[in-house]
Amino acid sequence: MSPQESKRYRNVKVDYLARVEGEGALYLRIDKDKVEEVELRIFEPPRFFEAFLQGRRWTEAPDITARICGICPIAYQSSAISAMESIAGVTVSEPIRALRRLMYCGEWIESHILHMAMLHAPDFLGYEDAIQMAQHHPGVVKNALRLKKLGNDIMTFLGGREIHPINMRVGGFYSVPEKRDLERFKPELEWGLEATRELAQLLAGFDYPDFERDYEYVAMRHPEEYPMWQGRIVSNRGLDIDWPEFFDHIEERHMPQSTALHSVIKERGAYMVGPIARYNLNHDKLSSDARALAKEAGLGASCANPFQSILVRGIETFYAIEEALRLITNYEKPDRPYVEAEPKAGTGYGCSEAPRGICFHRYSIDDDGIITGARIAPPTAQNQATMEEDLVDLVPLFANNTDEELTWKCEQAVRNYDPCISCSVHFLKVHVDRR
Amino acid sequence: MHTPRKPKLAVWKFASCDGCQLSLLDCEDELLAVANSVSIAYFPEATRAEVDGPYDISLVEGSISTGEDAERIQMIRDESNLLITIGACATSGGIQGLRNFANVDHYINTVYAHPEYIHTLRNVSPISQHVFVDYEVRGCPINKYHLVEVLSAHLAGRRPNIPSYSVCVECKRRGTPCVMVAHGTPCMGPVTQAGCGAICPAYNRGCYGCYGPSEECNTQALSAWWTKLGVEDADIARSYRSYNALSGVFRREGSRYAKKAAAGATNEERRQ
Numbered sequence: 001m002s003p004q005e006s007k008r009y010r011n012v013k014v015d016y017l018a019r020v021e022g023e024g025a026l027y028l029r030i031d032k033d034k035v036e037e038v039e040l041r042i043f044e045p046p047r048f049f050e051a052f053l054q055g056r057r058w059t060e061a062p063d064i065t066a067r068i069c070g071i072c073p074i075a076y077q078s079s080a081i082s083a084m085e086s087i088a089g090v091t092v093s094e095p096i097r098a099l100r101r102l103m104y105c106g107e108w109i110e111s112h113i114l115h116m117a118m119l120h121a122p123d124f125l126g127y128e129d130a131i132q133m134a135q136h137h138p139g140v141v142k143n144a145l146r147l148k149k150l151g152n153d154i155m156t157f158l159g160g161r162e163i164h165p166i167n168m169r170v171g172g173f174y175s176v177p178e179k180r181d182l183e184r185f186k187p188e189l190e191w192g193l194e195a196t197r198e199l200a201q202l203l204a205g206f207d208y209p210d211f212e213r214d215y216e217y218v219a220m221r222h223p224e225e226y227p228m229w230q231g232r233i234v235s236n237r238g239l240d241i242d243w244p245e246f247f248d249h250i251e252e253r254h255m256p257q258s259t260a261l262h263s264v265i266k267e268r269g270a271y272m273v274g275p276i277a278r279y280n281l282n283h284d285k286l287s288s289d290a291r292a293l294a295k296e297a298g299l300g301a302s303c304a305n306p307f308q309s310i311l312v313r314g315i316e317t318f319y320a321i322e323e324a325l326r327l328i329t330n331y332e333k334p335d336r337p338y339v340e341a342e343p344k345a346g347t348g349y350g351c352s353e354a355p356r357g358i359c360f361h362r363y364s365i366d367d368d369g370i371i372t373g374a375r376i377a378p379p380t381a382q383n384q385a386t387m388e389e390d391l392v393d394l395v396p397l398f399a400n401n402t403d404e405e406l407t408w409k410c411e412q413a414v415r416n417y418d419p420c421i422s423c424s425v426h427f428l429k430v431h432v433d434r435r
Numbered sequence: 436m437h438t439p440r441k442p443k444l445a446v447w448k449f450a451s452c453d454g455c456q457l458s459l460l461d462c463e464d465e466l467l468a469v470a471n472s473v474s475i476a477y478f479p480e481a482t483r484a485e486v487d488g489p490y491d492i493s494l495v496e497g498s499i500s501t502g503e504d505a506e507r508i509q510m511i512r513d514e515s516n517l518l519i520t521i522g523a524c525a526t527s528g529g530i531q532g533l534r535n536f537a538n539v540d541h542y543i544n545t546v547y548a549h550p551e552y553i554h555t556l557r558n559v560s561p562i563s564q565h566v567f568v569d570y571e572v573r574g575c576p577i578n579k580y581h582l583v584e585v586l587s588a589h590l591a592g593r594r595p596n597i598p599s600y601s602v603c604v605e606c607k608r609r610g611t612p613c614v615m616v617a618h619g620t621p622c623m624g625p626v627t628q629a630g631c632g633a634i635c636p637a638y639n640r641g642c643y644g645c646y647g648p649s650e651e652c653n654t655q656a657l658s659a660w661w662t663k664l665g666v667e668d669a670d671i672a673r674s675y676r677s678y679n680a681l682s683g684v685f686r687r688e689g690s691r692y693a694k695k696a697a698a699g700a701t702n703e704e705r706r707q
Contacts, residue, residue: 045555048531067575174638
């Protein structure tokens with residue numbers, strides 16, 4: 001992260017962007033206060049998942065694609081399972097649906113707390129990392145670790161382990177829990193609600209840059225609930241599609257600087273996925289307590305400041321904890337942990353709301369259940385064009401700052417999206433060049 | 436009084452999913468204690484602070500798949516007193532090792548519109564194929580308590596206590612009835628190194644081998660068992676060719692059954 005000056009341009013360079021998942025760099029060339037060139041370079045080595053999925057069994061896709069990302073494996077497992085179940089024509093029972101949503105709540109809590117408290121909050125408070133932050137804010141870090149553990153404990157209980165859980169399958173689960181075992185989580189979830197409320201109040205006091213842009217938000221929307229793994233794909237500019245129509249509207253472009261593919265909406269260009277997009281499109285589906293907490297934290301029914309994504313993650317975490325409590329209270333153990341599913345030739349689509357935005361999968365299989373084609377649009381690749389556009393508009397606001405300050409602000413702007421570079425590869429360093 | 440200097444810890448990433456280094460941040464109860472006993476000198480996933488080498492301990496995640504990475508691992512070895520690989524990618528190539536069995540040019544054309552932008556080596560390889568590795572922590576993902584144990588053992592100057600026996604031993608200890616004997620569910624437990632806690636059988640599913648081969652395992656005997664259970668040759672090959680496909684006996688057994696499956700398919704065609 002060493003600032004550099006060139007003769008013509010002001011150079012600020014970060015070779016390896018920290019506190020994000022995976023390997024990437026950012027290069028900005030600035031002439032006075034105008035960004036001439038912005039390039040979010042992804043140098044995470046390509047791993048070719050779509051290619052080696054071909055020839056594998058359809059039932060292997062959830063476990064294999066989980067390995068795309070150690071931070072949001074449930075998102076990959078959910079999208080792959082939905083796609084395969086749609087091919088086989090399988091519908092799962094209400095308790096299975098509820099357990100999957102509970103599993104997803106665990107991932108949202110774990111991933112959101114990791115990003116809010118350990119990766120993003122240090123930017124606002126001026127620390128290099130959470131461990132440094134813990135020396136001055138021990139209570140905040142301690143509570144955050146306990147909340148993170150709560151999310152992980154839910155995933156470990158339902159899934160066998162928190163990273164690459166082993167219990168979800170096409171048709172349901174290998175094994176389903178007793179209600180009394182789930183109810184043991186209730187006291188810690190009740191504590192979590194209050195701890196998250198306190199965290200949201202702390203986040204509400206942060207100094208947010210006065211920065212808003214006019215985004216196209218894309219998220220899932222479900223008639224009854226805040227979206228996790230079911231619902232149509234909608235936007236604030238008229239996109240309202242079912243999963244099979246995804247690639248009719250979304251185009252993936254392959255840029256020279258990147259082993260990830262940039263997604264754009266064919267008709268309109270860059271769009272935003274993730275917590276802010278979900279919140280803006282589904283505010284009415286939050287619980288009244290979550291909406292009240294958002295209001296208390298200074299958020300309206302929609303938010304256009306990407307730096308406030310941390311605040312929206314706080315609201316979503318509160319909601320996920322409430323939702324986990326509700327799901328556990330209503331849970332009745334199903335008669336069978338899964339329904340048998342038989343393969344048949346066809347193409348299936350799956351989508352789910354990873355903590356950082358929609359994770360889209362498409363698979364084709366043959367009559368024997370062998371995968372003949374796979375295509376995956378991970379959330380960070382979908383946000384990449386928007387992250388670059390944010391930086392173009394952000395730099396003029398900080399043009400009078402030192403190179404070190406500007407560099408840190410640009411890093412923070414990228415971290416607004418909780419980018420998962422490992423995911424997008426199929427993504428970060430910051431390098432700013434100034435005149 | 437002389438206070439001993441805290442060992443400098445660095446965490447490095449190659450081709451991987453980030454899950455194994457996330458395991459360190461997932462040690463919620465131990466994280467602040469670990470941070471007190473070592474100096475975290477380089478760990479970009481967690482901190483923007485960087486301290487130059489040399490490092491006392493380097494944790495390496497991921498496998499080598501580009502020319503630049505093959506050079507970077509040499510630099511890391513030169514700067515590290517102790518080099519520990521964490522996870523299946525670093526110790527055996529990981530899931531992306533599957534591309535070694537296929538034509539990489541076809542893979543690039545499958546995933547990317549502009550193959551000319553992609554620079555990659557023909558084969559994926561584990562870290563030990565490039566540099567001397569002091570200790571390997573297995574698993575996809577690793578067990579976070581193994582990581583704490585390896586770090587604690589190093590700080591205490593003793594050998595880490597990590598199992599090298601098979602998953603079967605963990606099932607017996609856990610009191611899980613054998614899924615293969617009781618339900619006829621194909622299970623890789625007999626040939627897979629313990630360490631996960633035998634979670635798959637405890638959740639009514641067969642082990643899928645994510646910790647790689649156990650010491651002195653008999654893969655041929657297991658494959659014969661699977662055949663008796665009615666598993667097709669191609670599926671036996673797929674099971675060995677998964678998260679540790681490039682690992683010694685798994686590689687050999689996977690190739691043996693891939694060839695059998697291919698020959699079987701040819702015979703089938705001849706009959707038709």
